[in-house]
Amino acid sequence: MCSFERSVRSCSRAVIYLSATLLVACSSVPIEQIEGEVRQALGERGRILPSDEARIRQRAAAGPLSAELAVELALVNNPELRLIYGELGSAGFEYFDADRIRNPALSLSRLEGGVEMTIGLVASIADLITRGVRHDLARSALAEVQAGVAGRVLDVAAQTELAFYRHCLSLQKAAATERRESLAVLTARLAERYFEAGNTTARQLADARTSAALAKLDAEDARADIARTRADLAVLMGLTSTDAWTIDMQLGLPTSPLLESLDLQALARSNRMDLVAANERVALFERADRAVRWQRFVGDVDLGFERKRESSGESLVGPSLDIDVPIAGHRASLGRADIALEVARAERDALLNSIDADVERASAAMMSAHRRATIYREELIPARQESRRRAQEEANFMLIGPFELLRLKEEEYGAQADYLKALLAFWTARSDLVRAVGTTLPLEGPIVEDNFRDPEPNGHHHREHP
């Protein structure tokens, strides 16, 4: 057998060996599976990642948005989410790397003078031995990333939903303040007529003009709020505020904000993705801790193949084995592992407490906001309307003048605007609760839309007489 043939053979053995090693080393978890696990976690928490992105965009362009459509659009179009999905991909490859053994190392050396050439091919046996542990560690690390990604997706969804409500309510509030503005301006014009007739004082006229100016300022603020909330929503949906999308709904107050049977804290503990991530992190450090304990008895072990050609032309071929003898350094490794595990556990426990407190605070805030909005809707506004209707009767009999009646109507509009603020506080608090619980929450009753229309008016214009 010639030296080349021996080389080929030895190379072939090396290749075979290396190939086998590589084949054993390579395992694959497709990126689709990683994404699918995130998708499943989101679905379990009420957020379905749309599969047909084009259709979502078509629907968004075709007609007025709903809250659900706005969220779907954000889930496919939000630029931050695209970055987050990219992170998921990176984490997947990190996982792939962690799951493989190290690439074999090829060494070449040539000594001058002695004509010695050595070819070596070394693969890590320790990697093979520890592959299972490393697989588990990597899986935990990936799960932590997946949980983090899912959590941020849920967050973006909740933010989008809230931004939608804010924009909706800004439109409604602007309409209410504009009605008040119109009435205040008309009142000021009427005051001018009374003044011109010589029946009221300059101060009374100035008072009316003051009220009109204040109402105009409120209306201007409300209009500015429309632009601001529209832009905020557009950013979250990955659109611009100049894109042609509209909202055409009256947001109201649900009759019942929450299913009473829900155990919110239990729900939060099983749904909060940051808690899932924290638990994965604890699991990761537990496994790592075990791995460190086990590996202190086994250092790095490299198995190789070496072919050496001596200056005499003789070739020596054979396996090589390098064993790292773990005499020193593991105590520190063990200590670090222990501490890391304790820290992870402490952080997880602190998060649990924090979650419980979050849920309690958010739940109380939401219920209080609902009660406040209900008081506006069912008590204050109807009372204001009744007061104004009765004042209309008094005005009909000239028991009060027109300005007192108009003032009461303005106050009625003011109460409607304040109700919309209370409504926004409710939906904001509800969004906070959804984020605190980590999953969407069902409403027990319908959402009641309000138009606060007047019943049959109790006056009659004399021009309608024959």
Add this chain to the structure above:
Amino acid sequence: MTIDTSRRGFLALGGTAAIASTRPVRTAARETGGIETVPVRTLNGWTLPHRMNGGVKEFHLVAEPVEHEFAPGTTARCWGYNGTTPGPTIEAVEGDRVRIFVTNRLPEHTTIHWHGLILPSGMDGVGGLSQPQIEPDETFVYEFDLVQHGTHMYHPHADEMVQLAVGMMGMFIIHPRSVAAPSVDRDYGILLHNWAVHPGTYRPDPAVMVEFDLWTMNSKVFPAIEPLVARSGERVRIRVGNLSMWNHPVHLHGVQFQVTGSDGGRWPEHQWRLETSEIVGVGQTRDIEFTAVPGDWALHCHMAHHTMNAMGHDIESPLGVKQDDIAAEIRELLPGFVAMGENGMADHQAHTGMGHHRGPANTLPMMAGKGPHGNIEMGGMFTVVKVRDDLPTGSYDDPGWYEAPLGGAARRVSDDPDFGNPPRRS
């Protein structure tokens, strides 16, 4: 007796007959201790019956809460006597001994003061001073001789501000033992009062001092106040008592009346005054007498606000304010908003009368009443004296509206504002 059938005699006979036929037929009289008196007619009210007991006239008043209607559309929870406010008129004769039982069915104590009567101190009815209070459920008795005549009143003198404010009062008329000429053929009693029944409420507010809502004659407002009726030529007496918180210039159209008396009795004739308006001060009574002339004659307080029902006194005047265009715009936001008063308030009765402008519950519009020629636009202390040639003797029925003879009523001669050439100053 021979009858002179000559023309002169016939004419004389006819004249006598004519005089006889035009002389007012005396209304039915009733005897009281031998005195012929004309019964007092209390508009919308009644006279308290009495019984004779051992020569004493016994009356029984019951002080109690009453539900009272001022006019259709306004009722209130008041206090009064024997089911009404004002309480029933007490009539007696000078020289009578009267015994008056007073039962208290009010939720608080009360008394009765006999306003203007000369009587023993202990019968004067000032709670805590003249007598102990009459506690709820108790009955007291007052007994005294009537040593005067005249138009008097009775009212509480316990928690007086409240009890007067909610309607406790009545007339006490003492006829003279001998009726001096000229006697009257009709004798009416009117007790003036004021009420703070705030629009939309159902109980008079006793805390109000000057800004009242309803001004009443015998606790009624126009057009619910009965008319005074008389036959042409009858001598009519109107007794006016005032237990309100304002003085009232009572004005009668069509005649010059004589102010003939008060709670001091019928004055000597040389003290009578000819007036067309007589101020009846708070706590005063005044008797006016006149000979009835045919027609419908307004009788009212001449304070213009006292002939209106409730109205706002602090509202901005709409007179002269052009506002129809702005009102139309306001109606887009406030349906039912109405521009009113640009040209005065005359339109007001037209709108409220048709029911178009609904007012607060239990509240009368400011002005009301329809006459034969349209809206009368009055309220409060306003009524009508209706005198007819053919009113049956002793009848108090409303004879309907007066029809002026041809040429006897104002008539339109032009609808051109530039008609004629009247002197004017710029």
